[in-house]
Amino acid sequence: xxxxxxxxxxxxxxxxxxxxxxxxxxxxxxxxxxxxxxxxxxxxxxxxxxxxxxxxxxxxxxxxxxxxxxxxxxxxxxxxxxxxxxxxxxxxxxxxxxxxxxxxxxxxxxxxxxxxxxxxxxxxxxxxxxxxxxxxxxxxxxxxxxxxxxxxxxxxxxxxxxxxxxxxxxxxxxxxxxxxxxxxxxxxxxxxxxxxxxxxxxxxxxxxxxxxxxxxxxxxxxxxxxxxxxxxxxxxxxxxxxxxxxxxxxxxxxxxxxxxxxxxxxxxxxxxxxxxxxxxxxxxxxxxxxxxxxxxxxxxxxxxxxxxxxxxxxxxxxxxxxxxxxxxxxxxxxxxxxxxxxxxxxxxxxxxxxxxxxxxxxxxxxxxxxxxx
Amino acid sequence: xxxxxxxxxxxxxxxxxxxxxxxxxxxxxxxxxxxxxxxxxxxxxxxxxxxxxxxxxxxxxxxxxxxxxxxxxxxxxxxxxxxxxxxxxxxxxxxxxxxxxxxxxxxxxxxxxxxxxxxxxxxxxxxxxxxxxxxxxxxxxxxxxxxxxxxxxxxxxxxxxxxxxxxxxxxxxxxxxxxxxxxxxxxxxxxxxxxxxxxxxxxxxxxxxxxxxxxxxxxxxx
Numbered sequence: 001x002x003x004x005x006x007x008x009x010x011x012x013x014x015x016x017x018x019x020x021x022x023x024x025x026x027x028x029x030x031x032x033x034x035x036x037x038x039x040x041x042x043x044x045x046x047x048x049x050x051x052x053x054x055x056x057x058x059x060x061x062x063x064x065x066x067x068x069x070x071x072x073x074x075x076x077x078x079x080x081x082x083x084x085x086x087x088x089x090x091x092x093x094x095x096x097x098x099x100x101x102x103x104x105x106x107x108x109x110x111x112x113x114x115x116x117x118x119x120x121x122x123x124x125x126x127x128x129x130x131x132x133x134x135x136x137x138x139x140x141x142x143x144x145x146x147x148x149x150x151x152x153x154x155x156x157x158x159x160x161x162x163x164x165x166x167x168x169x170x171x172x173x174x175x176x177x178x179x180x181x182x183x184x185x186x187x188x189x190x191x192x193x194x195x196x197x198x199x200x201x202x203x204x205x206x207x208x209x210x211x212x213x214x215x216x217x218x219x220x221x222x223x224x225x226x227x228x229x230x231x232x233x234x235x236x237x238x239x240x241x242x243x244x245x246x247x248x249x250x251x252x253x254x255x256x257x258x259x260x261x262x263x264x265x266x267x268x269x270x271x272x273x274x275x276x277x278x279x280x281x282x283x284x285x286x287x288x289x290x291x292x293x294x295x296x297x298x299x300x301x302x303x304x305x306x307x308x309x310x311x312x313x314x315x316x317x318x319x320x321x322x323x324x325x326x327x328x329x330x331x332x333x334x335x336x337x338x339x340x341x342x343x344x345x346x347x348x349x350x351x352x353x354x355x356x357x358x359x360x361x362x363x364x365x366x367x368x369x370x371x372x373x
Numbered sequence: 374x375x376x377x378x379x380x381x382x383x384x385x386x387x388x389x390x391x392x393x394x395x396x397x398x399x400x401x402x403x404x405x406x407x408x409x410x411x412x413x414x415x416x417x418x419x420x421x422x423x424x425x426x427x428x429x430x431x432x433x434x435x436x437x438x439x440x441x442x443x444x445x446x447x448x449x450x451x452x453x454x455x456x457x458x459x460x461x462x463x464x465x466x467x468x469x470x471x472x473x474x475x476x477x478x479x480x481x482x483x484x485x486x487x488x489x490x491x492x493x494x495x496x497x498x499x500x501x502x503x504x505x506x507x508x509x510x511x512x513x514x515x516x517x518x519x520x521x522x523x524x525x526x527x528x529x530x531x532x533x534x535x536x537x538x539x540x541x542x543x544x545x546x547x548x549x550x551x552x553x554x555x556x557x558x559x560x561x562x563x564x565x566x567x568x569x570x571x572x573x574x575x576x577x578x579x580x581x582x583x584x585x586x587x588x589x590x591x592x593x594x595x
Contacts, residue, residue: 139501
């Protein structure tokens with residue numbers, strides 16, 4: 001197994017559009033050589049959940065850690081607030097070594113780190129108000145201070161009218177809003193999200209993500225989320241790390257990682273995103289063998305300046321050949337416009353040469369997918 | 374038997390039964406509840422992880438529960454005499470009743486606490502709750518409907534057990550039924566005793582059920 005390539009990490013510092021000022025943002029969370037092994041349930045052998053993770057989560061941003069189930073992401077996020085202890089390595093939260101904290105010290109840290117969960121984990125015996133009040137009760141605030149704070153938070157998440165309801169009377173989205181209010185009650189500097197939208201329908205997911213984005217902007221709260229859904233990362237995370245078999249295999253600005261994925265795991269996860277996949281009927285007909293009698297299928301990717309120019313109409317006149325548009329998508333990744341278009345044109349050498357010249361001149365990012373009728 | 378005499382006997386026996394059940398139930402719960410919480414939270418990797426003590430406690434609980442009650446009553450007579458100063462009568466009967474109640478309550482409370490979603494413990498830990506706060510604010514609070522039903526079941530079982538201590542002169546409804554109804558061939562006394570017991574159990578069960586329903590907020594009320 002490879003450890004994380006140095007180049008992947010350092011790529012962040014030189015990534016286009018990332019100013020040195022941003023690159024110098026201090027870390028909110030830093031994983032240094034973190035491993036975690038669990039004793040196997042059968043008693044024989046061990047299970048390695050994390051195999052040596054080095055990664056830093058920048059302050060003030062929304063960072064997504066994405067991976068398949070069993071990749072180690074749940075374990076990783078639980079190390080941040082000490083719900084799990086690493087087998088080796090250190091975890092720093094705002095400069096404090098979590099692994100060196102006493103039980104008492106951990107409890108203080110946890111008041112500065114809020115957490116939301118996939119299944120909300122609300123107390124069924126408490127009203128919405130009292131659920132949000134729980135962390136404040138635990139911290140020992142007065143009833144009056146609790147009331148003021150809870151009312152403010154319920155207003156923030158738009159649930160003031162549900163204060164006296166019980167969780168069983170709420171929808172999934174409302175429950176997660178309560179979870180968010182509860183996580184924010186002790187005014188944390190870091191919010192951990194453990195698959196917070198995985199149990200929600202797409203529309204509700206979007207509204208919860210909007211809320212998290214708003215909290216990040218308005219309160220300046222750092223957010224670290226883990227998910228297996230690319231859509232979640234694409235929608236709100238400005239930074240992303242891809243985890244596979246206990247290792248971070250790729251990391252960087254979400255836009256860079258998503259538009260130019262390097263690792264096969266990233267590509268595999270991205271293939272689920274709408275608009276990036278060829279229709280099956282066409283994909284089946286394609287071969288990788290070039291033939292001038294066939295048509296070449298090419299994916300054009302637009303971002304930055306190229307996203308705003310009339311490139312397709314120029315390409316058509318430049319090639320002097322008929323261009324078919326197969327599939328395409330226009331989207332936003334972490335707030336930046338992004339387009340992907342699959343086209344086909346005759347694979348005659350002269351036409352292909354003209355096309356390549358055009359791509360070089362305009363700086364379009366292209367990928368030949370194959371050849372077919 | 375004259376109706377007023379029967380009533381006087383029934384009343385006296387009822388008071389004794391209620392006394393035995395109430396005192397044994399109260400003391401048994403006071404001791405059994407913490408043991409139950411301990412059993413539910415001291416397994417490997419749990420909140421108060423102490424697997425060995427957990428195992429030993431479990432063994433003692435099982436041993437006490439598997440001893441037939443009537444044998445327990447006789448077996449602990451020296452202990453009863455030590456505590457109550459006598460081995461016969463209502464207050465003496467309370468001792469074995471309490472001893473039998475403790476493990477019974479402990480197992481039922483353990484089961485009720487184990488019903489609480491593990492995710493809630495994790496959430497509470499993530500909030501910075503101490504272990505004691507997790508027990509009081511999360512586990513017991515969330516298990517309240519289950520605990521209420523467990524204690525209801527305990528009281529109902531105690532009413533049944535209390536009938537058996539008539540064998541050692543414990544008094545109560547069971548004693549009345551055996552001595553008058555069975556040994557003196559007075560079927561009307563037996564019938565009266567059975568009816569009073571049914572009403573008593575019914576009342577306890579209904580009260581417990583409705584209390585548990587009131588505590589239970591897990592389902593949407595219409």
